[in-house]
Amino acid sequence: MVEIFKNTNINFLGFRKKAFIISGILIAATFASIIYYGGFNLSVDFVGxxxxxxxxxxxxxxxxxxxxxxxxxxxxxxxxxxxxxxxxxxxxxxxxxxxxxxxxxxxxxxxxxxxxxxxxxxxxxxxxxxGPKVSAELAQKALIAILLSWMAIVIYMAFRFKLPHGVAAVSGLIHDVIITTGVFTIRDAEISLSFVAAILTVIGYSLNDTIVVFDRIRENTHKGQTGKSFEDLINSSINQTLSRTIITVLTVLFVVSLYFFLGGESTRDLSLAMLVGTIIGTYSTYFVSSPVLMYWNKKWPIKSH
CATH class of the missing domain: 3.30.70.3400 (Alpha-Beta Plaits)
Known part of the structure; x- marks a missing residue:
């Protein structure tokens, strides 16, 4: 694999408190905008x-x-x-x-x-x-699709890793969905079926990035790196997968940016959701899911396979 960064030693978890403050501000801004506008600006798909x-x-x-x-x-x-x-x-x-x-x-x-x-x-x-009946059914099914995706992820992660990994991963995904939605509510942009499709795509991308990091954490745990705390193991794992993450993110952002700037007005909201979601999804892997896993291990130590 091509490596952009070699032998990095960045203390990502050391920034977790600042990251929590940033995330808290963004989430608060999301809910404030929802209250300010009196709810979501739903498209015809959901309101008829x-x-x-x-x-x-x-x-x-x-x-x-x-x-x-x-x-x-x-x-x-x-x-x-x-x-x-x-x-x-x-x-x-x-x-x-x-x-x-x-x-x-x-x-x-x-x-x-x-x-x-x-x-x-x-x-x-x-x-x-x-009609109002069809739009209500579409709204309900869209919400169910997102909730079922979260449940399926917890189950999948629990089988592939352990339950704490599933909880940590979904914590990051919920964070991604709220903040990506916030960008739309702050702009009072429409929430449509295309937006839901973009959210589900972002969930898949963010989960994949999280799995890569968690898989490296498990691998390093099995190696039994002596003298390292669980926090150090997480930081090492993030640093080891950093090049892969940067290459993937830049590739996705390049394609979605072209879609955003050249795709026309009708696709702008869809591409905006994917742009924001890709950035926030990468951020949450490092500063939401990984810290949640670390805090869980402090409270209830995770036994290695």
Whole structure:
């Protein structure tokens, strides 16, 4: 394996108290933003409404503000208007969180655009309506998916390692989910099914990073490194896997950054969740999961296999 750092001896656990303070501030900011905005800004997927995609004949990038103003004047709450796909497609997605029967919303949108934006002909490409019952079921299933993933991880880690490793790993994952969600709530960005997919992806990435470190801890424990405390073993293990972690993180961040900056407005929230989640997931392995494992061992010593 390519090693960027050789023979490093960084005392990662020595920064745990400062890291706990930083994490505490970020988590507090998350809950404060939720209270400030009166809850989550849930997408049509979870609250119901109408999603419409309109394809224009001429470019609309410079006129998106005008289109947004036309839609806002319809009195449909707080609709979201954004371009989707590549710029040459001239497609605009309009999301309205208003539960109406039939094609009432799309008809209003088409009438308004035909009247006030008549110099750019358009066609209705797509219309989706999500009812309150379906949206409630989607929200419930999304929450269940995340909770079941945490339970499965605890069980898996308990079998592969021991129960403390599972608890430590999930502690880090909960931390990741809260802070990644916080970035969205602070920006009052929408929580959609794409966001849930990104969260589940982040959970998988963060867990993989944690497993690599925990596996090295177990390996070093079996070697019986004399004169080393459990805290020293954890620090040694993190330092030994540091090059692998840096290479993996930089690779993921490079790809996701391209997706964020070049992928268009419609994919920006998804890529943002993955960007933040990747960074926070790596951070939590070192400064949340590993310290939790260390504190558990102090309270209830973990016997090696």
């Amino acid at each position: 409404g109408t999603l419409t995609i309109i394809k224009f004949e001429k470019p609309v990038q410079k006129d998106i503000g005008k289109i947004r103003e036309i839609i806002n004047n319809l009195g449909l709450g707080s609709p979201e208007v954004k371009t989707v796909g590549t710029l040459d497609k001239n497609e605009v997605q309009i999301t309205v969180k208003k539960k109406c029967e039939g094609s009432f919303v799309s008809d209003q949108i088409k009438t308004a655009l035909s009247k006030e934006y008549s110099d750019n002909p358009f066609t209705l490409e797509k219309e989706e309506r999500v």
